[in-house]
Amino acid sequence: MNNFTFCTPTRYVFGHGAEEKAAELAAAAGWKKIMIVYGGQSAIRSGLLDRVKKSLDAAGISHVSLGGIRPNPTDDKVYEGITLGRDENIDAMLAVGGGSVIDTAKAIAGGIPYAGDFWDFYCGKATVNEALPLGVILTIPAAGSEGSGNSVITRLDGLRKLSLRTDTALRPKFACLNPELTFTLPPYQTASGIADMMVHIMERYFSPTEQVEVTDRLCEGLLKAIIEEAPKVMSDPQNYDARANIMWSGTLAHNGICGCGRQEDWASHFIEHELSALYDVTHGAGLAVITPAWMTYVTTILPAKVAQFARRVFDVTESDDTKAATEGIARLRSFFHSIGLPITMKELGIENPDITRLVTKLHENKGPQIGGYLPLDAKATEAIFRLAAE
Amino acid sequence: MNNFTFCTPTRYVFGHGAEEKAAELAAAAGWKKIMIVYGGQSAIRSGLLDRVKKSLDAAGISHVSLGGIRPNPTDDKVYEGITLGRDENIDAMLAVGGGSVIDTAKAIAGGIPYAGDFWDFYCGKATVNEALPLGVILTIPAAGSEGSGNSVITRLDGLRKLSLRTDTALRPKFACLNPELTFTLPPYQTASGIADMMVHIMERYFSPTEQVEVTDRLCEGLLKAIIEEAPKVMSDPQNYDARANIMWSGTLAHNGICGCGRQEDWASHFIEHELSALYDVTHGAGLAVITPAWMTYVTTILPAKVAQFARRVFDVTESDDTKAATEGIARLRSFFHSIGLPITMKELGIENPDITRLVTKLHENKGPQIGGYLPLDAKATEAIFRLAAE
Numbered sequence: 137m138n139n140f141t142f143c144t145p146t147r148y149v150f151g152h153g154a155e156e157k158a159a160e161l162a163a164a165a166g167w168k169k170i171m172i173v174y175g176g177q178s179a180i181r182s183g184l185l186d187r188v189k190k191s192l193d194a195a196g197i198s199h200v201s202l203g204g205i206r207p208n209p210t211d212d213k214v215y216e217g218i219t220l221g222r223d224e225n226i227d228a229m230l231a232v233g234g235g236s237v238i239d240t241a242k243a244i245a246g247g248i249p250y251a252g253d254f255w256d257f258y259c260g261k262a263t264v265n266e267a268l269p270l271g272v273i274l275t276i277p278a279a280g281s282e283g284s285g286n287s288v289i290t291r292l293d294g295l296r297k298l299s300l301r302t303d304t305a306l307r308p309k310f311a312c313l314n315p316e317l318t319f320t321l322p323p324y325q326t327a328s329g330i331a332d333m334m335v336h337i338m339e340r341y342f343s344p345t346e347q348v349e350v351t352d353r354l355c356e357g358l359l360k361a362i363i364e365e366a367p368k369v370m371s372d373p374q375n376y377d378a379r380a381n382i383m384w385s386g387t388l389a390h391n392g393i394c395g396c397g398r399q400e401d402w403a404s405h406f407i408e409h410e411l412s413a414l415y416d417v418t419h420g421a422g423l424a425v426i427t428p429a430w431m432t433y434v435t436t437i438l439p440a441k442v443a444q445f446a447r448r449v450f451d452v453t454e455s456d457d458t459k460a461a462t463e464g465i466a467r468l469r470s471f472f473h474s475i476g477l478p479i480t481m482k483e484l485g486i487e488n489p490d491i492t493r494l495v496t497k498l499h500e501n502k503g504p505q506i507g508g509y510l511p512l513d514a515k516a517t518e519a520i521f522r523l524a525a526e
Numbered sequence: 527m528n529n530f531t532f533c534t535p536t537r538y539v540f541g542h543g544a545e546e547k548a549a550e551l552a553a554a555a556g557w558k559k560i561m562i563v564y565g566g567q568s569a570i571r572s573g574l575l576d577r578v579k580k581s582l583d584a585a586g587i588s589h590v591s592l593g594g595i596r597p598n599p600t601d602d603k604v605y606e607g608i609t610l611g612r613d614e615n616i617d618a619m620l621a622v623g624g625g626s627v628i629d630t631a632k633a634i635a636g637g638i639p640y641a642g643d644f645w646d647f648y649c650g651k652a653t654v655n656e657a658l659p660l661g662v663i664l665t666i667p668a669a670g671s672e673g674s675g676n677s678v679i680t681r682l683d684g685l686r687k688l689s690l691r692t693d694t695a696l697r698p699k700f701a702c703l704n705p706e707l708t709f710t711l712p713p714y715q716t717a718s719g720i721a722d723m724m725v726h727i728m729e730r731y732f733s734p735t736e737q738v739e740v741t742d743r744l745c746e747g748l749l750k751a752i753i754e755e756a757p758k759v760m761s762d763p764q765n766y767d768a769r770a771n772i773m774w775s776g777t778l779a780h781n782g783i784c785g786c787g788r789q790e791d792w793a794s795h796f797i798e799h800e801l802s803a804l805y806d807v808t809h810g811a812g813l814a815v816i817t818p819a820w821m822t823y824v825t826t827i828l829p830a831k832v833a834q835f836a837r838r839v840f841d842v843t844e845s846d847d848t849k850a851a852t853e854g855i856a857r858l859r860s861f862f863h864s865i866g867l868p869i870t871m872k873e874l875g876i877e878n879p880d881i882t883r884l885v886t887k888l889h890e891n892k893g894p895q896i897g898g899y900l901p902l903d904a905k906a907t908e909a910i911f912r913l914a915a916e
Contacts, residue, residue, distance in 0.1 A: 137541070137705075137766075137767055137770040137771065137774075138541065139540060139541025139542055139543075139544070140538075140540050140541060141537060141538065141539045141540070142537070142538045142540070143535070143536070143537040143538065144534060144535075145533070145534075145535035146533070147531060147532070147533040148530075148531060148532045148533065148786075149531045150529060150530050150531070150532070150786070150787065151527070151528065151529025151530060151787070152529060153529075154529070315527075346767070347767030347768070347770075347771070348767075348771070349751045349754050349755055349771050350748065350751040350752075350755075350771045350774050350775050350778070352751070353747035353748060353750050353751040354744060354747050354748070354751075354778075356747060357743035357744050357746060357747030357748075358740065358743060358744070358747075360743050361739045361740040361742070361743040362740075364739050365739055365740075376527075377527055377736070377737030377738075378737070380527040380737075380787065381527065381737070381738070381739050381740045384527075384740050384786065384787065385740050388740070388744075388783075393778075393783070396538075396540070396774065397540065397541070397770065397774065
């Protein structure tokens, strides 16, 4: 097991009516004027945004709003938010939405007190030392940003999708999670969120670090729970308990608990980020295509952990590692298909992927090698893109 | 799943040399004068205490010490610490030891700023609203107090062993966990710690709350990891990775992550507290005796979850719930025996337990009913004591 430090100070408020606690938590933290960040029309239509504003009014907290955050969020909205926040002298952020909204709010929270360009944080030129505090009302269980110190933003100029990881600077002060807010998610979005959280766990699970049984078992347990609960939310979207299990799994998948003491992988995410940056596909659906392709590639070289995954998560009984791994990948693909996800680029809507461009941009953004479990050069990532295109 | 709030702000610093970070973390938190709390001679003999003091000196932090904390810690040392802390104007606590030391430090941390008797917190007369901040250097993985807001203290007058649970007031600000510090633990103490952490998980696992697959799977995964690693630390006490897996499991077993959204049980702990208060046995060893007896009793009435435990943790394949549960209990007892733990009161060194007195004190301390999975009255707890005495 590797040395590690781990700190997750976020207060999670989970369950029926959790969103009603946000104003109370903001008031208790002494916030006076906040920026509400949200996405499209659904937060307005559902009445959620209105309820949040009323509860803030009642708590004596003034607010401004920044709406229109889109999936695969872009830097233009971050700059807009930074300007708005400075003009309005806000002292805290409240994200009402899913990962794109939260990640944008985090970028704004870090950007407002920073004298330079916020993009410096994402391309590694600067570290977030100071940020406005952030609260979250989660509406999409997927990205896990409500419990993480991370954020992913796409720069429109050049379509560079880069991720930022902080220790605690950008971890939300609180996150309100009410499973009922997820009842009306479209099935494709629910399923994509499930793939996203599963791959967040798998990026940590596939590790070159040996002797990490406790985190292995945590990862496997979470994956088994998600696989058990996923069909229930797909067939019965208003099943509160199944939604609750999925929602909490999404947070635990990415708040860092699954990665303690182990080197992580992240190749599938980096590969997928190029896909969603270039073709604007749903991130989780992209992962459902890329991750099994990545597993297929690594099985040809280093099958052991894929075989363990197959045996412990999908109950494969085959004793040969390569055969077990292959069977596990087949069951994972079958699971993704069963909840309505694509497993090829074609099913994802990308008929003729520009693999040369994808590989070039990937290594421009991430360097000549990516991946912790098995380091991958451009030849390897090209092979994975080709496996995903099949 | 039940509604819950969950917040674990403790910073964990884990790995080789973790204890060397304590002074740095204390200085970063602005602590000026701290009270070091420790147990017996081992912290002195090993040189750990001396190293800690030197690192505090080097960081410009002054300190006073309170040693001699014993297992099943008692209120006399808490009063002594409160007086010392007030006289010396200390502003923070540093516990160097295991659960007894940490629990004592927590009681002192809450007691110093409190105008009344600290015991008010333990008997439910008052709530901890203010406490001195606390850091931990852990030397015994068992109680999980390094990551919890809880503390257990025995009042010498009447031998009342009571537990206090706080949200975040008594959670350590940081906990330094170096598995190497556990290499020299006596085998019986290592094994007792393993039983304690397993039962911390099981007290949460055995819940009447339905549809909590994600926490069920976390509990089962942690238990499987402990069962896998325990024989390694027993046969090879200096196996760093096995010690690391056990140490981190002990923290996760009790920091609350296994109990989110579910009613917990705690009957086995409450029953055992009477045993260790009256006979001064090692708490974890007492649990190895009491918990299987508790499981045997509840299997006669509500076998379902015990059967799930048997199937998922010990891979029992029996389809009948009662038979599966019984086989699971046998395997748990066999596991405890295999690491050198007692499974009867006689093996624990209690030849003629005063069961009438134990039952009377238990319900005096805890009310007419205990237990979340299956509520137990005095007749039931007497039956469990008798099963444990067999």
